[in-house]
Amino acid sequence: MSTPTPDQTLPEGAFLQGLQSLRAACSNCNLRELCLPVGLSADEMQRVDELVRTRRQVLRGEHLFRTGDAFHSLVAVRTGFFKTKVLLADGREQVTGFHMAGEVIGLDGIGNERHTCDAVALEDSEVCVLPYGRLAGLSREVEALHRRLHQIMSSEIVREHGVMLLLGSMRAGERVVAFLLNLSRRLAMRGYSERDLHLRMTREELGSYLGVKLETVSRALSKLQADGLLEVSRRNVRLLDLPALRALLAKSE
Amino acid sequence: MSTPTPDQTLPEGAFLQGLQSLRAACSNCNLRELCLPVGLSADEMQRVDELVRTRRQVLRGEHLFRTGDAFHSLVAVRTGFFKTKVLLADGREQVTGFHMAGEVIGLDGIGNERHTCDAVALEDSEVCVLPYGRLAGLSREVEALHRRLHQIMSSEIVREHGVMLLLGSMRAGERVVAFLLNLSRRLAMRGYSERDLHLRMTREELGSYLGVKLETVSRALSKLQADGLLEVSRRNVRLLDLPALRALLAKSE
């Protein structure tokens, strides 16, 4: 493997720290069916390879970007787990999402060239850096990439509609179930068990995402366990009765 | 004015109802500084004119689109006021946004070619129909349009982050103030008073958006009136002390 040539167009600073010497490429990435290159032909994917040259390691607790940072790149999660959060003037914070392998982070920065939220690794992670300028340029040549970018952004909007529904219209117990089923589905899509979940976030972070306090999350989980629908042990959750859990959402009372 | 030639590439069906014989064009639209063509040169705007040929009238209470409808076009609000909402299986609904002149609706449909929410006119309105296929095609030729589309979607993501913060981290009174200030700012951007607001939605719709019950909205408004910060009379709100209202959010307690 040859010594990598640093990409001259990459932003200086934070993004160059932790640069990996691995050759990044979508073409031989096992996430290509989930991630940015969905819908691209082999040829098209190779053109994307040209600009997805940089991988970055992000350690647990490290920020990928912060509110106010200049926006240069989107980021695709390769391994690991992230949270994004927004802050209120008085320090209150709201977790806006949890992000796992194959998901793209940083879309918030496109609009005004600055990030408007923080992204923090919840475990040691690796991401692919997607320089936005080059991505946008290529997407004008490769229609499938253009479509895919629009699709990714649109899906993020739809995802957030779901969170708004959760925060605005569900009670605490329902929110927890909705979260678990969503996580279960995303794990299943990646070939993991849909029953055995390992939560990567604290009860407090989960509570923030769900708009309730950490004690409420804990109580809701205990209640579901008492009802025989799942087993909880710290951050490990086993879903014992998926149909019943789904029914809790589909038909509330 | 000559008889308009119906655009052959437009989708059949619902969108053709209420077709206006007015010649739609961004170039001579007074919203061009707020709407889709922001950042486009005169030449570029004329190219957009070619595909923004159709205006549609939407009466109060009418749906612009519904969950499940096939997605063909984005829609720019020209006059009037819309809400978008998502539905839960048991009938509960969550208003995800209120949309006024210059704002683009329907971004949720891009991802999977179907709409995932309902858009309803809250007063008699007029919209410009933006056939998505042609818009995407043109955006590959006109870079400024490409950027603008990305920007619109990114801004929508950022807006929703703000709503999530509101729903997840604020108390009822703060939510109402945040909503009023947001509306005030958007009206001011359009040349209207930032103090005199006319709410276009019922207390119930506003409560749904804010994740509280209609009575709670009503009480919060009454409280703000009692505190001398505003005057309410049915759907008319006059903000009497904007700095104090802003301070309520900037520094809670």
Place this chain on the structure above:
DNA sequence: CGGCAGATTGAAGTCCATCAAACGTCGTGG
């Protein structure tokens, strides 16, 4: 004028937040 939808206000109840204590787990250092 009468009826109705929407808005306000009050009283009672529920869900969740808050405060508090105890427990388990993990990593560190004695």
Place this chain on the structure above:
DNA sequence: CCACGACGTTTGATGGACTTCAATCTGCCG
């Protein structure tokens, strides 16, 4: 190796914010 402490989690008791239920009021439109 165990003790210790920090951190995260669980669980209980109490209180508060918002919901629910209900009555009344207002303005609008037929």
